[in-house]
Amino acid sequence: VNRLSKGLNAVTSTLPFLKGRINYHTDNTNNKIASASRAVISMSDDSPNVSLRELRPAKELPSLARIKQQGAPSHLFTDDLYSLPIFIDTTSKQSHPVLKTSYAPIEGGLILNICVHHGVMDGQGLATLTDLWALFTRQQDQNENEVQEPKNLPDPDEPLTRTARLATALSATADPEITDIETSLQRYRNDRILEQNIPASTVDSRKKTSRIFAFSSDKLKDAKEVLASNGCHVTTNSILNAAVWSNLTRVRLSRRTQLPPTPFARFTQMVDGRRQLLPKINKPGPYMGNVVLTSSADVSLDTLVTTGFFNYLSVSLLAPVAQAIYDASRKVTTEYIDGFLKTLQKVDDPSSLGIGSMSQHGVDFISTSVANAPFYECDFG
Structure with a gap:
């Protein structure tokens, strides 16, 4: 957990927007109130770092060996493993974190939970984030002379340039x-x-999960x-x-x-x-x-x-x-x-x-x- 926390700190230092929070507001320009709330990332240099906290589900999970033996069926991963709610009330005045992480210890390992705001990134973006976290965690096992800076890092200011990049x-x-x-x-x-x-x-x-189907x-x-x-x-x-x-x-x-x-x-x-x-x-x-x-x-x-x-x-x-x-x-x-x-x-x-x-x-x-x-x-x- 300590190594994962250090790796996470390296990720959020590389991509500071991950430490930001999402606010929803309506646009009142031109005396016209928008019918939909717009999501905005707010962050500053002194935004607190994202922490990796322990979160234990109500129902005890089986061991890592048992989960692997069963093929990690989805019904094991219940909602109380998530560190954030599935749905967000966009009409509320509350802000919400861009990224929140937690872990649940099990015999032989742990379940790592990564929750990210879907407006900030999609599944492929989350895969990039996870890969970067894994890379910075692995680096701790290397000598200073062996550590290589990761290639092809995401742009730290990426959320500000998305419209232009898409165009x-x-x-x-x-x-x-x-x-x-x-x-x-x-x-x-x-x-x-x-x-x-x-x-x-x-x-x-x-x-939210079901055991109805199994496929060969x-x-x-x-x-x-x-x-x-x-x-x-x-x-x-x-x-x-x-x-x-x-x-x-x-x-x-x-x-x-x-x-x-x-x-x-x-x-x-x-x-x-x-x-x-x-x-x-x-x-x-x-x-x-x-x-x-x-x-x-x-x-x-x-x-x-x-x-x-x-x-x-x-x-x-x-x-x-x-x-x-x-x-x-x-x-x-x-x-x-x-x-x-x-x-x-x-x-x-x-x-x-x-x-x-x-x-x-x-x-x-x-x-x-x-x-x-x-x-x-x-x-x-």
Whole structure:
């Protein structure tokens, strides 16, 4: 823990904005009150350092050996391991830390918890932060003559330069998009403004993980080969999502007394836009900001129910759902990102843009995955 704390101090000294706090405020310029709160990082030279504190969950965790033996199932990692709440009330006057860390000791090791504000960085940014922390922790085992300064460090002032960096990366990769604001709004406007029907939850429910599904990697590989041989473009992730989404929809509908008024369900997934902007976005140093965009696929309830009955003898039933998910992810191009950012700068209410992923009818599905993030390559020594 002492070595981790020293490594963390080195990280926050290198990237001082990690010691800052997030404040929410509304813009009253031009006698017009913005309908959405804007998040701002506030920090100073005397901001206190981020500390690594012990946090013990209510339920005792098994040993490291046991967790590894079980494959680290998600249900072990309950909400009380987190050092910050999942949701933030943006209407409150309270400030919130950019970064907060804690650890839970277990037999044979510890669980390291890193909570970061999603507006400051996304999963890839967090992976960069974690890798940097691991690097500075490892350096403590080296002699002074052996210590090498890390290469390709993030820019310490990176949050101040993000708009310019995004614009530069897009100008190098994207073709000019439609600039007419009305046309742009039609393309990017949220088509489901349902906030008035669904109040935002700021309270954490205790149970957020499930033990419903377990998947065989061999069967996933076989399914991918079967679907590919039938001309279906899929990834392992789109197959997993198709299997879960169709099964959940089938079960949800079987428990309802009447069908929802919409004949389809919407699948929303998070897509890393950063890969579209490489390598320019990572100059100078890795870009840590949030470049996650959403894409969606609408599939009929009948198709989802039929797909939900698939088994190893009828893998081809997954094709229409898996293909729809795959196609949706491919829509996030550099041109799409460029048009979205330009439109975002022209509207008063940012929440009016983006994909409407909430439905009061309870048949939609939202998915995110960090399976491809390089967390598993981090070595703390």
